[in-house]
Amino acid sequence: MSVSVLMYHQIGKFSPMKSHRSTYCHVKRFNVQMWYLNFFKYKIIKLDDVVEYLKKDKPLPKRAVVLTFDDGYKNFLEYAYPILKKYNFHAIVYLLSNLIGNKAIWFKKDNRDTPPLLSFDEVCFLKKQGIDFGSHGRNHRKLAEIPLSLAKEEIELSKKELEELFGFEFKHFCYPYGSLNKKVKTLVKNAGYVSGVSCFRGAVYRGCDLYEIPRKAISYGDNIVGFFWKLEVKNRLKRQ
Numbered sequence: 001m002s003v004s005v006l007m008y009h010q011i012g013k014f015s016p017m018k019s020h021r022s023t024y025c026h027v028k029r030f031n032v033q034m035w036y037l038n039f040f041k042y043k044i045i046k047l048d049d050v051v052e053y054l055k056k057d058k059p060l061p062k063r064a065v066v067l068t069f070d071d072g073y074k075n076f077l078e079y080a081y082p083i084l085k086k087y088n089f090h091a092i093v094y095l096l097s098n099l100i101g102n103k104a105i106w107f108k109k110d111n112r113d114t115p116p117l118l119s120f121d122e123v124c125f126l127k128k129q130g131i132d133f134g135s136h137g138r139n140h141r142k143l144a145e146i147p148l149s150l151a152k153e154e155i156e157l158s159k160k161e162l163e164e165l166f167g168f169e170f171k172h173f174c175y176p177y178g179s180l181n182k183k184v185k186t187l188v189k190n191a192g193y194v195s196g197v198s199c200f201r202g203a204v205y206r207g208c209d210l211y212e213i214p215r216k217a218i219s220y221g222d223n224i225v226g227f228f229w230k231l232e233v234k235n236r237l238k239r240q
C-alpha cells in the first residue's frame, strides 16, 4: 500500500521558463491533471489520513493521492481552488507566518518577480471551504543551514503565530527548500507538528518517517504522460 503526495507551488498562466520549472504548473495542465485523477478514480485523501496510516496502520484507499501546495500563493485561490472545488478534492496549503498578505520576497535573490501570497481573509475563506493549512516556517529559510536557535524560531514561532492569527491548529509542517537534518526534524516533532513533508522524491510506504515524507513535484514540463509517469512509476525513494 502506498500513497503519492504531489507537490505543487504556483498554478497560473506562465510563459515557458528556464529555471525553477518544478515550481510552476500551467492552469491548463493542472485542470487536465485533476480531471485525470477524477476520471481514473484516484482517491484524494488528507495528509491526516497519511499520518493515521503511518502511525496506526489505518488502511488507505487504493490509488490514494495527497495534494500539497507550498508557500500559499494568491494564485492558489484564483486558479487551483476553483478546479479542486469542481472535483471536491482535498488539498493542504503551507503558509509562511511572517508573510501573510505579503509577497514571495525570497524570490528577489534570483531576480524574479515576487508573486503575491494569500491574505488573512483569503486563508479564512479557503479554510471555510475545507482547504487544510500547514506551516512553512516564518520567512522561507533553509532550516538545515541556519543557526539552530533560528531554525527553532522558524518552526515553533510560525506555529504559534499562525494559530494565534487564524484560531485553528497548524498540525503539519513543510521544510522550505526541503532543507532538513536530524536536529531540524527533532525541532519539528517537539514543536507539536504531526508530520513534516520534504522534497525527497518517491511514494510514501509503510514505515516512512513521519517527519521526512517524500513528495512528487509536478513540474511545468509535465504533460499528461509525465504526470502519469510520476504518479504510477516514480515511486522509489530518492533523496537527492
Ligand SMILES: [Zn+2]
Residues within 6 Å of the ligand: 070, 071, 136, 140, 176, 177
Ligand atoms: Zn517554499
